[in-house]
Amino acid sequence: MNRKMMALALVVFIGAAFNAAAQQITRVAVVDLQKIYLTYYKDSQSVRAIEEDRLRNQQEIQRLSEEIRSLEAQRQALERSGDYEAARQLATQMIEKIQFLNDFTRIKQHELDERMRTLSETNTFVRTLYQTIQGVAEAEGYSLVLSSRNSDLVVLWFSSMVDITDKVIQELMEQ
Template identity: 40%
Template sequence: MQKKLGLLLTLLCMAIIGASAQQLTRFAVVDLPKIYTAFFKDSQAVRDFEQRSARVQADIDKMSAEIQALQKSRLDAASAGDQQKVLSLDNEIYKKTEYLKEYYRIKTAELEDQKKKLTQSDTFLKQVYDEIRIVAESDGYSMVLNLKESSGILWYSPTVDITDKVINNLLTKAGR
């Protein structure tokens, strides 16, 4: 009888160990750029970025309009046969066009740098990663992959996308 009980206990222990060893790893995916856009768009830093971007675009539009006006004047001077004025306007158009190209290049780089800094802010990233961890743990996921940076993801079921849940939790905690 004791041998049977010992054998039964051994089999029961082996079954429990075997069942726990076969636990499946569950993966989730998250779209970080979507989270940044949805949660971070109303912050002061983003509003400042958008205002700066609008100012730069207004400057570019103004310079482009000036160049177009000069080109129209050049055409009028060419039609009138005033070669001296045509050469002068060609020179001015060239200088303003080169300045516009350089301005555009520099300001675009500055705006891209500012945008990158916004999305990589330590406090913001910590808040997002903490919320991803909370959602993943509460839903039983062992690993979360960034959907936009994981080139190895060929297919995923929408049921494992926790992006919207993370956004909702962040917005709730922010009081929005």
């Protein structure tokens, strides 16, 4: 009898542990903002302009990074050939370019953040979009919503079951 009580208590304890673990699962959703912007093309013009600027900034950052990598390769080649003075000059150039790249990245990111903040405070479409995303996510039980196309955020895998883009569009149409 004592063994049965211990076994039953163990089963209840394990069941409670699994139940507690199941309640702590975070549900994540993704939204394709580009699809929403295309669906609401006229309303999203200011957001798309910011996204285009962000893309141009990324391209410039990539170009500057390639220049720095090229200078590093040249510097290493000069050191291997024994031309240490030219290698030192290239190293100085690299330091200047790296500093410029860091400043450029910081300034451009600040500009984009500020534009997006201002837009989210003044643009009715943006406010409505984010309120709708929040409403759909809360109604569906999601605790985190990610942009599925944001190049700054790498999503390695997601199920189409968590994509709430169409539901957000539907909610926006009903408003």
